[in-house]
Amino acid sequence: PISIRVPILIPDYRERGIVSGYREPRSSAAACLLSAFQMSNETLNIWTHFVPAWYPQFRGSPRLAAALRPRRAWPFLAYLLSCCLYPLASSGAHTFGAMSRRARHLGYFLDYAALGTYSLGSALAYSAYAFPPEWLGGTFHLCYVPVAVLNAALATGLACYSRIVEPARPRLGKAARTAAFACPYLFDSIPIFYRLGACAARGCAGPALPLHGRHTALALLAGLVFASHLPERLAPGRFDRLGHSHQLFHVCAILGTHFQVEAVRMDMAALPAGAAPAALSTLIPMGIGAGASLAVVALCSASLGRVQQPSSAWKLH
Ligand SMILES: [Zn+2]
Numbered sequence: 513p514i515s516i517r518v519p520i521l522i523p524d525y526r527e528r529g530i531v532s533g534y535r536e537p538r539s540s541a542a543a544c545l546l547s548a549f550q551m552s553n554e555t556l557n558i559w560t561h562f563v564p565a566w567y568p569q570f571r572g573s574p575r576l577a578a579a580l581r582p583r584r585a586w587p588f589l590a591y592l593l594s595c596c597l598y599p600l601a602s603s604g605a606h607t608f609g610a611m612s613r614r615a616r617h618l619g620y621f622l623d624y625a626a627l628g629t630y631s632l633g634s635a636l637a638y639s640a641y642a643f644p645p646e647w648l649g650g651t652f653h654l655c656y657v658p659v660a661v662l663n664a665a666l667a668t669g670l671a672c673y674s675r676i677v678e679p680a681r682p683r684l685g686k687a688a689r690t691a692a693f694a695c696p697y698l699f700d701s702i703p704i705f706y707r708l709g710a711c712a713a714r715g716c717a718g719p720a721l722p723l724h725g726r727h728t729a730l731a732l733l734a735g736l737v738f739a740s741h742l743p744e745r746l747a748p749g750r751f752d753r754l755g756h757s758h759q760l761f762h763v764c765a766i767l768g769t770h771f772q773v774e775a776v777r778m779d780m781a782a783l784p785a786g787a788a789p790a791a792l793s794t795l796i797p798m799g800i801g802a803g804a805s806l807a808v809v810a811l812c813s814a815s816l817g818r819v820q821q822p823s824s825a826w827k828l829h
Contacts, residue, residue: 527553527744527756527758528741528744528745528748529741529744529745529747529748529749529751529756529757530553530744530748530749530751530752530756531748531749531752532553532749532752533551533552533553533554533752533753534552534553535547535552535554535610536610537610537612537613538610538611538612539610539611540611541608541611543610544607544608544609544610544611545607547607547610548562548607551753552753553752553753553756554606554607554609554610555753556753556754556759556762557602557603557606557758557759557762558603558606558607559603560759560762560763560766561599561600561602561603561606561762561766562599562600562603564599564766564769564770565596565597565599565600565603566596567770584640584780584783585780586640586790586791586794586795587636587637587639587640587641587794588637588640588641588776588777588780589794590633590636590637590794590795590798591633591634591636591637591776592633592773593633594626594629594630594632594633594634595630595633595769595772595773597626597629597630598623598626598627598629598630599766599769600626601622601623601625601626601627602623602626602627602762604619604622604623605619605620605622605623606619614816617675617812617813617816618809618813618816620675621668621672621675621809621812621813622809624667624668624671624672624692624805624809625668625802625805625806625808625809627667627668627671627693628663628664628665628667628668628671628696628801628805629664629798629801629802629805631660631663631664631667631696631697631700632660632661632663632664632696632797632798632801632802633798634700634772635656635657635660635663635696635699635700636657636660636794636797636798637776637780638656638700638703638704638776639653639656639657639660640780640783640794641776641779641780641783642703642704642707642720642724642775642776642779643656643703644703644706644707644710647703647706652702656703657793657797658797659699660696660699660700660797660801661797661800661801661804663695663696663699663700664696664801664802664804664805665801665804665805665807665808667692667693667695667696668692668804668805668808668809669808669811669812670688670689670691670692671688671689671692671693672808672809672812673688673812674686674687674688674689674692675689676812676815676816686739690735690738690739693735693738694735697731697735701728701731704724704727704728705728707721707724708721708724708725708728718778718779718782719778720775720776720778720779720782721775723771723772723774723775723778724771724772724775726768726771727768727769727771727772727775730764730765730767730768730771731764731765731768733764734761734764734765734768737757737760737761737764738757738758738761740757741757742757743755743756743757744756744757745757
């Protein structure tokens with residue numbers, strides 16, 4: 513059986529409040545794949561992101577052919593792709609994380625690069641379709657995508673760094689990783705927060721805003737669950753396989769993305785004809801952001817090999 517109880521584990525393998533259900537930390541790739549069908553504490557982490565990863569494509573594909581002709585669809589396509597990539601990368605990291613310490617780190621580094629790219633995809637879509645009309649063409653609008661490109665690379669770097677420091681300084685690691693997810697999200701959402709604020713003050717126009725509101729609520733909930741380790745922190749061992757915070761975090765994040773896709777789609781539909789950017793102004797930032805995030809992953813992976821881990825970090829003591 514893959515799902516075994518390992519009472520004391522490598523420090524960066526053990527999760528707070530989760531006592532049992534860990535997989536053997538040096539499993540083969542085949543055993544990792546099989547473990548998706550056995551109930552370990554990772555099983556639902558794998559499926560809660562693997563299944564929804566295909567959803568934005570199904571949802572978007574009937575419209576893609578029609579949407580491809582007008583150039584306004586490019587930011588939407590890049591965004592949809594990033595919405596598929598991040599759950600796939602996450603699901604892969606959770607599946608193969610039991611192979612070795614190095615595979616585990618590399619898997620999550622790639623997961624963070626995909627999350628950084630998703631934050632950039634969101635920014636591209638917001639910049640093209642979701643900005644308040646009175647901000648269009650202003651300084652903030654002009655700087656918005658370049659800053660989002662920088663954020664994607666910085667967030668990937670910060671999240672990767674958080675894994676490297678975590679064994680020695682768990683609190684710093686967790687805080688750095690939470691900030692790496694939260695900062696790009698908060699920056700990207702400034703136009704949305706503005707619209708939601710204006711909606712509260714002056715009343716709402718259009719069907720997209722309530723969906724943006726749901727996405728915002730779920731994103732905040734995901735952040736709370738992720739940072740608090742609730743509910744397993746209150747009852748360690750009770751939520752090992754079902755209902756622990758990381759599963760809830762996945763569900764909140766993916767439901768939030770679902771509402772975000774719908775909101776962006778509605779914003780795009782409401783746009784006047786010819787009001788969106790050309791293909792290159794999507795493809796160039798996306799290429800730079802994704803490329804920079806991958807370069808950061810390569811750097812962090814290389815430093816993993818150089819940094820000598822304390823020998824205790826390798827032992828099942
Ligand atoms: Zn996860």
